[in-house]
Amino acid sequence: MNIEPIIFFDMAAAILILALALITVVFYLSRITKNLHANLNMKDEALQKNANLLDEARIKALNLIDDANNKALDIINKVTLSTDIASENFKEDLSRVSSLQIKEFEKATADFTALYSQILQDLKTKNIEVFQNVSKDIEVNTTDEIKNFKESMQKLTVLSQKEVKKKIDSDYKNSKKEIENYKKEELQKIDQGIYELLEKVSKLVLGKALSLSEHEDLIQKSLQKAKKEGAFK
């Protein structure tokens, strides 16, 4: 196999260039690694320092906490004592205030009871007055109602009486007319009957019947005789 010279040289040049680039990169990487190692060492030292500081701080904190606990216990004891004292005082005050309040309440209750009794009495008196007034009002109203009713009844009665009177008058007039007519008819019948009876009696006594004109003539003669005898003087 034959390789042309140009290609060979090109290839040799390219390999050379690449070798150079690789060397450069390796160099650069080694430098970075060195820097990193240096930084890591520095960090470890700082960490050590920090750990020490933290330990110290923790110890100090523990001490502080112990102190604080002690103080807190003192305070709690003091507070407890104060609370007991305050509680006793409070109980005393409460007892005293309660007594006062009870007295006040009793007084207030007595006052209220008296006031209530007074109001109740006033109310009772007023109610009695109201009832009396209502009773009087009812009496007056009832009297008025009765009076009105009485007047109405009187009016109605008078009206009824008038109506009845009208009716009676009307009936009376009709009855009167009927009686008059009946009387006339009956009188005519009686006149005829009596005249016939007289005729019969005259026949029996006198042997002949007297006529009406003869009867009238006899009556007139009787009057004439009475006049002559001075009966009318």
Added chain:
Amino acid sequence: MTLQQVQGKRDILIYPAPFKTPESDSVSQSPMKKGCWIYFDLITSLKTTQEVASFVSEIDALQLTFFKSEKISMQKALNSISTDFAKKIMQFFSKNDLDINDKDAVADFFKTLKGLMKKFKVIKLTLAFDPTRKTIENIHNFVSENIGIGYVLDIEVLESVLAGAVVIFNGKYKDFTLRKSLGEAFANHKFNF
């Protein structure tokens, strides 16, 4: 008998009690200028005590109706009495030119009429039969012409008197009946019988 007839006859008429002549009328002091003479027809139309009593009753009823209210006219009030009496009263007012709705005139009319009716004298007659109206008129006319005016008849019917009349006036008793005549005849001639 009408007013004219009586006026024509008044010289010859006898005016005994109860009524006096029109000129000397003193029965009523009525303010009516014509005096009680104008009542003649009305008065003489009453012939019996029954008629007088009935007329007084009618007048009372009329007075009660007429003076009960100002609004009631006499025409309306007259409806409350019988037609015969109402007619007589109407005739009286029309004949004498009087206002029938003049309360004063009507009051005077009633007052005078009642006064006159109290003056009536009663002739009691006992007859054998109940006389007809015509017979009563005839008897009353006879009384007016022969005895005088202002008399009324009180007729009693007693069939046993047979005929004639018993006349009783002012306590005087006159028996002119056939019964009495027969009784006397029987007493006088009983032996003949």
